[in-house]
Amino acid sequence: MPVHSRRRGSSRGKILDLIRSTGPVSRVELSEMTGLTQATVSTSVRDLLRDGLVSETGRGESTGGKPRTTLEINPASRLGIGLHIGRDYTTYIVADLAGTVIGRLRVPGVGDAEPEPAVARMASDVDQLLTGLDVDRSAVVGIGVATPGPINRDAGAIMGAPALAHWTGFPIAATLSRATGFDCTFDNDATAAAIGEFWLGATGDYNTYASVYMGAGIGVGIVIDGTIYHGKQANVGELGHITVDAMGPTCSCGNVGCVELFAGPRSVIDAARAAVERGELEMEFTGTITTDLARIADLAVHGDATASALFTRSAEYLAAAVVSMVNLIDVQLVVLAGSAFQTVGSLYARTIAERLDERAFARAVQRVDVRMSVNGTDAAALGAATLVLQDTLSPRSLASITLA
């Protein structure tokens, strides 16, 4: 089932998605898989051939009758740029139509920088990246921008994200589009990561899944029946801001006792600082969440019991939240993505899988699969690149209707 970022595809979009995801495939098979008539399939395929998106690749296997011509995606025909804006790191990915990464750049994040000069620098980074890759710029369909939420997707702006509060309301997408000349698509990082999983084939046969994204915060991208769920304003999946202690401390979001306060990277780092003060842990802090978390994770995997206990606690709280999420939206698969899972991902995956097996309400009916993302720390950036490819290649006929 194709994942659509904004709207359900017409026959052309469906067919392109199938050719992309299933490989060499004949027109007859496309007709069988989609339920579309052979005439409709032929018309769409003719359009796709004309636009250079697919090519005919010889003959498929004969099944006794006459040999069939098969169709394949033409990967280099379109390129998408993914840009993941973060406080610690900003990541750029150039991906082709097959989802293959052909260029990558990671630079220090925006930190406390003002939006205007920071976005100007991003435009120059994009320019340098493309120049270095020596790719045909006319093949670039646009830039997908992924940022921490909350966001205003229509305005292409971050709206009060704790780590980037000073960017609130700044029109990132429009400014970047003016500076680069490329169309910009905007979404939150967890949603972008969830779309990336599908494009890379990591979700297998599952069409209802959740991608838990943990960078500096914790969010979830949700795909239901093959369609990304955006909610009203693309602010779904704020798993980190579910209350797990109604009498707990106030969170930076304004809610109390949020999951992030017990499971988020910042909570692990704060607990590590306290342990250092008590003399139970030996390490130095840089003040950068990604780096400090990685240092604690290194200690944990090398057998430091105190560091290890910090992640066990974080994993238990996250697992409790994931059990609640699964109870609420009934997904078949949970994918873990983002930099916070880089070193200790297997601990989180194991804990979440065990708690789902023990506690999920419908555990007797269906076992929920838990996997690490295939895209690692690049999940949001790669997802953003696929987001813009998907968005551009989906037919525009339903553009005014938001179905998901």
Ligand SMILES: [Zn+2]
């Ligand atoms: Zn909160």
